[in-house]
Amino acid sequence: MAQTQGAYYVPHGSHWPIIGSFGLLGTVGGAGLWLNEADIGKPIMAVGIALLLFMMFGWFGTVIRESIGGKYNKQVDTSFRMGMIWFIFSEVMFFAAFFGALFYARTYSVPWLGGAGHGALTNHYLWPAFSAAWPTNGPAGVGGAFSTMSPWGIPLLNTLLLLSSGVTITIAHHALRAGNRKQLLVFLALTVVLGVIFLGFQAHEYAEAYGHLNLTLGSGVYGSTFFMLTGFHGMHVTLGAIMLTVIWFRCAKGHFTKDNHFGFEAVAWYWHFVDVVWLGLFLFVYVL
Amino acid sequence: NPQPWQLNMAPGATSISQRIHGVHMLAFWVCVAIGIVVFGAMIVAMVRFRKSKGAVAAKWTHNTTMEVIWTVVPIVILVVMAWPATKLLVDMAEAKGSDMTIKITGYQWKWRYEYVDYFKKASSVNFVSSLDADSNKARQLGSGIDPHSIKDGDFPSYLLNVDKPLVLPVGVKVRFVITADDVIHAWWVPSLGWKQDAIPGIINDNWTQIDQPGIYRGQCAELCGKDHGFMPIVVKAVPKAEFEQWLAGQEAAEAAEKAGATAQATPAPASQG
Amino acid sequence: MAAANPAIDHDAHDDHDHKPEGFLHRWLFTTNHKDIGTLYLVFSLLMFFIGGSMAMVIRAELFKPGMQLVQPEFFNEMTTMHALIMIFGAVMPAFVGLGNWMIPLMIGAPDMALPRMNNWSFWILPFAFFLLISEIFMPGGGPQGGWTMYPPLSLEGGTNVAFMIFAVHLMGISSIMGAINIIATILNMRAPGMDLLKMPVFVWSWLITAFLLIAVMPVLAGAVTMLLTDKFFGTSFFNAAGGGDPVMFQHIFWFFGHPEVYIMILPAFGIVSEIIPTFSRKPIFGYQAMVYAIASIAFLSFIVWAHHMFSVGMPLGGELYFMYATMLIAIPTGVKVFNWVSTMWGGSMTFETPMLFAIAFVILFTIGGFSGVMCAIVPADFQYQDTYFVVAHFHYVLVTGAIFAIMASTYYWLPKWCGNMYSEKWGKIHFWSSVISVNVLFFPQHFLGLAGMPRRIPDYNVAFADFNMISSIGGFWFGASQLIFVGVVIHAVYFSKNRATTQVWEGAHGLEWTVPSPAPHHTFTVPPVIRDDVLAHGDVTH
Numbered sequence A: 001m002a003q004t005q006g007a008y009y010v011p012h013g014s015h016w017p018i019i020g021s022f023g024l025l026g027t028v029g030g031a032g033l034w035l036n037e038a039d040i041g042k043p044i045m046a047v048g049i050a051l052l053l054f055m056m057f058g059w060f061g062t063v064i065r066e067s068i069g070g071k072y073n074k075q076v077d078t079s080f081r082m083g084m085i086w087f088i089f090s091e092v093m094f095f096a097a098f099f100g101a102l103f104y105a106r107t108y109s110v111p112w113l114g115g116a117g118h119g120a121l122t123n124h125y126l127w128p129a130f131s132a133a134w135p136t137n138g139p140a141g142v143g144g145a146f147s148t149m150s151p152w153g154i155p156l157l158n159t160l161l162l163l164s165s166g167v168t169i170t171i172a173h174h175a176l177r178a179g180n181r182k183q184l185l186v187f188l189a190l191t192v193v194l195g196v197i198f199l200g201f202q203a204h205e206y207a208e209a210y211g212h213l214n215l216t217l218g219s220g221v222y223g224s225t226f227f228m229l230t231g232f233h234g235m236h237v238t239l240g241a242i243m244l245t246v247i248w249f250r251c252a253k254g255h256f257t258k259d260n261h262f263g264f265e266a267v268a269w270y271w272h273f274v275d276v277v278w279l280g281l282f283l284f285v286y287v288l
Numbered sequence B: 001n002p003q004p005w006q007l008n009m010a011p012g013a014t015s016i017s018q019r020i021h022g023v024h025m026l027a028f029w030v031c032v033a034i035g036i037v038v039f040g041a042m043i044v045a046m047v048r049f050r051k052s053k054g055a056v057a058a059k060w061t062h063n064t065t066m067e068v069i070w071t072v073v074p075i076v077i078l079v080v081m082a083w084p085a086t087k088l089l090v091d092m093a094e095a096k097g098s099d100m101t102i103k104i105t106g107y108q109w110k111w112r113y114e115y116v117d118y119f120k121k122a123s124s125v126n127f128v129s130s131l132d133a134d135s136n137k138a139r140q141l142g143s144g145i146d147p148h149s150i151k152d153g154d155f156p157s158y159l160l161n162v163d164k165p166l167v168l169p170v171g172v173k174v175r176f177v178i179t180a181d182d183v184i185h186a187w188w189v190p191s192l193g194w195k196q197d198a199i200p201g202i203i204n205d206n207w208t209q210i211d212q213p214g215i216y217r218g219q220c221a222e223l224c225g226k227d228h229g230f231m232p233i234v235v236k237a238v239p240k241a242e243f244e245q246w247l248a249g250q251e252a253a254e255a256a257e258k259a260g261a262t263a264q265a266t267p268a269p270a271s272q273g
Numbered sequence C: 001m002a003a004a005n006p007a008i009d010h011d012a013h014d015d016h017d018h019k020p021e022g023f024l025h026r027w028l029f030t031t032n033h034k035d036i037g038t039l040y041l042v043f044s045l046l047m048f049f050i051g052g053s054m055a056m057v058i059r060a061e062l063f064k065p066g067m068q069l070v071q072p073e074f075f076n077e078m079t080t081m082h083a084l085i086m087i088f089g090a091v092m093p094a095f096v097g098l099g100n101w102m103i104p105l106m107i108g109a110p111d112m113a114l115p116r117m118n119n120w121s122f123w124i125l126p127f128a129f130f131l132l133i134s135e136i137f138m139p140g141g142g143p144q145g146g147w148t149m150y151p152p153l154s155l156e157g158g159t160n161v162a163f164m165i166f167a168v169h170l171m172g173i174s175s176i177m178g179a180i181n182i183i184a185t186i187l188n189m190r191a192p193g194m195d196l197l198k199m200p201v202f203v204w205s206w207l208i209t210a211f212l213l214i215a216v217m218p219v220l221a222g223a224v225t226m227l228l229t230d231k232f233f234g235t236s237f238f239n240a241a242g243g244g245d246p247v248m249f250q251h252i253f254w255f256f257g258h259p260e261v262y263i264m265i266l267p268a269f270g271i272v273s274e275i276i277p278t279f280s281r282k283p284i285f286g287y288q289a290m291v292y293a294i295a296s297i298a299f300l301s302f303i304v305w306a307h308h309m310f311s312v313g314m315p316l317g318g319e320l321y322f323m324y325a326t327m328l329i330a331i332p333t334g335v336k337v338f339n340w341v342s343t344m345w346g347g348s349m350t351f352e353t354p355m356l357f358a359i360a361f362v363i364l365f366t367i368g369g370f371s372g373v374m375c376a377i378v379p380a381d382f383q384y385q386d387t388y389f390v391v392a393h394f395h396y397v398l399v400t401g402a403i404f405a406i407m408a409s410t411y412y413w414l415p416k417w418c419g420n421m422y423s424e425k426w427g428k429i430h431f432w433s434s435v436i437s438v439n440v441l442f443f444p445q446h447f448l449g450l451a452g453m454p455r456r457i458p459d460y461n462v463a464f465a466d467f468n469m470i471s472s473i474g475g476f477w478f479g480a481s482q483l484i485f486v487g488v489v490i491h492a493v494y495f496s497k498n499r500a501t502t503q504v505w506e507g508a509h510g511l512e513w514t515v516p517s518p519a520p521h522h523t524f525t526v527p528p529v530i531r532d533d534v535l536a537h538g539d540v541t542h
Ligand code: HEA
Pocket: B034, B038, B074, B075, B077, B078, C148, C261, C262, C264, C265, C307, C308, C309, C326, C327, C329, C330, C331, C333, C334, C335, C337, C365, C366, C367, C368, C369, C370, C371, C372, C373, C375, C376, C377, C381, C384, C385, C386, C390, C393, C394, C397, C398, C401, C402
């Protein structure tokens, strides 16, 4: 079915994308129905997600087979790299929207409601009892009183965890390039373990927040930004950990060579990206 | 107030709105002038450099002098337009020194006006203003009523009339504090020169000083749901003395109504006028 | 999918490529940039008609004062859907389709860099629009809060809120993947000798547009995600009571929204920069200046967003800054306009349909640009904002800008795609009918806006009646004119006996004109050798 076009490999036809599209439609259509309280929503969403997973297995499987089959030359490799880089850039911009919301709330909307600048009128006419402070759940106290997480407990630990996972994956990368398989596998595994511990702590933290601090997604703008940012980050860590696991198996199978291991590098980049986002989170969500 | 076949912005009823009109006309004529030059050059080119007339293509692709000129000249033009706009904007931002405050609240789909104070004296006048009954009847789908037949005096007032207008004194600097109760609306009377969004949970302010008595009409200018097109604004500007009389009358009526309401021990409804 | 082209099928015989057999197999699974380009273009045309039909409903209701046809809710639904479909369904996919078809041909690449992903980028779209359009039939109808989706209003919708948001997510995913593909293709797949500064301006415009897409579509995704959580999960991003601010949404939305409007015009600039030199038989004037102008416009587009929000009550400093920054855009745009005129100056012009559309583009887009600059002047915008003056502004830049450029490019490249010439006579009829009617349609809207008619209203005072009726007549006429366009295209693809040459246009230069017409299923499987005389882009020394 597939054939090489001159030097650049151009695959001929693939059924995976259309399966993926059905998967996406099922996922979001199901989610939409579910949010609108239709019983059929959940099963449809489940089918959609299953289709997406099926698509990913199939699609990546094909790519891996082609890659091992030596179909990809340097130029194809470069295309993949650019694809990954720009994908990560798009993710950065996705997080930028939420960071933007956080900064906006902290520097504009909350002080304004508290009477800063021209906002004196807003405060006078609408929210006379409100004085600006951060964290806050707003002049109406949406979600009820809550307490916040200290940055110097679990969050600090999590920072250290992620930072060291950045180091371990770099060591693994060096090992891969040096052809040291054992070191590669150990340090890659370590990276996954660190990631999973991070997630464990994060889950614990959420349980703490909901269970004891009354800090929820509904806790005004603080809760909103807190959980959206850490939540989306956590989802990305989860995804990264899964990708790392897949890569570990591929390393174990010997899919990668010293100078041909785009898959590994792509995931490593992703992991670093997740890492850097966390640093931003730690600084702006927890510490400041 | 809009006229049939009206082509241009009207100068409006305040000095601010007239200056806005000036800024608008300046920008307009600048655009016309640039347009004449650019489109003129294009037309000349299309006439002179046709293959059918035997034109042979030149080879040049650069002309540094020209390129510098058409970068610099627009900058100058922009500065010429920005300068009066900046001055005007600075003046518009100056809301101090007002002698009267009105609080405007947008609702789906009507406006509430509260007369907060008038020359430092607090006022309790507070009413809701919504689309007049005639227009409301005519605007129902398939009502069969000809919109042209809806009139307020001489003015064909279809969709531009309310049951109870906002009454303002002439020659007094009025400050508005504007908010909304449900979704975003925008309070706009073209003759006053500006529109200001009415945002739930937030107060915006703006001001006006009307020179001429008259009836000035406007509309909600931010999509606010199904009847967004049907929440007009009518400002009735009257001489100061007349206004003071009106305000006193309203206050008296308000007080009487309150007394009546308390007597019946029912909560006072917002006076509907 | 009607544009599945028999001419191409014929060619397959002497074109030893393994083109998949079977209709579904070919179009569903394709990884070929030309097939995918065709899919995009056909899809876009379909969406243009659906979105246009909604505009016809709008114009019909506004034909005269009084409510005649639809309920206000439905009117708002039409306005909202019209805009979403035109922007995300018609204009953007059309440009992606053109990019898909032409970029590999223009830079001498065998295909797009990531062909399978290319297929997926396209095939997400029909599903996204299925989701969006099906909302009309759901309880409570489709979204009614305007394409800008401002909360709290947009959250008042019923069933539609979640589906609209998810549809936007899907469109975003599609656009981002498409943009990644285009960047990778342009940066990585150029034939040897095709230096960056020798690429056609169209390729440059797409490179920069793709960057804009990747930078802002995720921001839109973030913004609508916050809408979703505000509605369903109790967050308070856009709720002042909880410390948020409805205006925050507007900032985030327009941080996406303003670059978005340039996403819809930069490729049009690129197209016009191809067509005018061809029919002037003279290389583009100031190639590098053109490229830098596009880059400056793209840069500026990130720092002007709040000019859509002059009446939300920003502090004075903010208003002034956004006014100045916005006005600056006139300068690089002016450079482009002047360079187009200079390209024509001293040329040897002929006026085939693509050129007519390109010239109309330059004039009418500039008029739209003028009203844009007027809108940028804050005190004046206090009057223009949310009136038909703005509606006139953006339809001049979008319809006589983006849409006209797309039409121009269709006439320009159609012979290359299908191997046949279109009917010049009917092309010209389409042009004149469109260009007159579109001005009847949108020019009076300036007057309406200045006289004080707000936008997004289903009914109006009788003073606005005359110009609305004229506008509506122009609207029906313009809509009907587009039927001619479809006729011309179908005729050219299936019935025209007039075979196109390889070069197609006498004055055409560039790699895409060195492959046969119709372009074979696979081109440049071996990178072409580039000679300066076919290159003809950039500052080539002759
Ligand atoms: C393709 C789409 C497109 C393009 C290219 C533009 C181009 C511009 N737009 Fe437009 N705009 C929209 C699409 C577009 N816009 C849309 C869709 C909306 C409404 C959204 C909504 O609310 O739904 C909108 C709304 C909009 C507003 C908000 C209006 C309001 O709601 O109150 C403003 C305000 O500043 C604005 C400004 C501009 C400016 C300054 C340009 C400039 O880029 C124009 C530059 C071009 C020229 C100026 C002409 C050529 C130049 C010369 C010949 C040089 C010399 C000229 C001078 C010195 C003046 N636009």
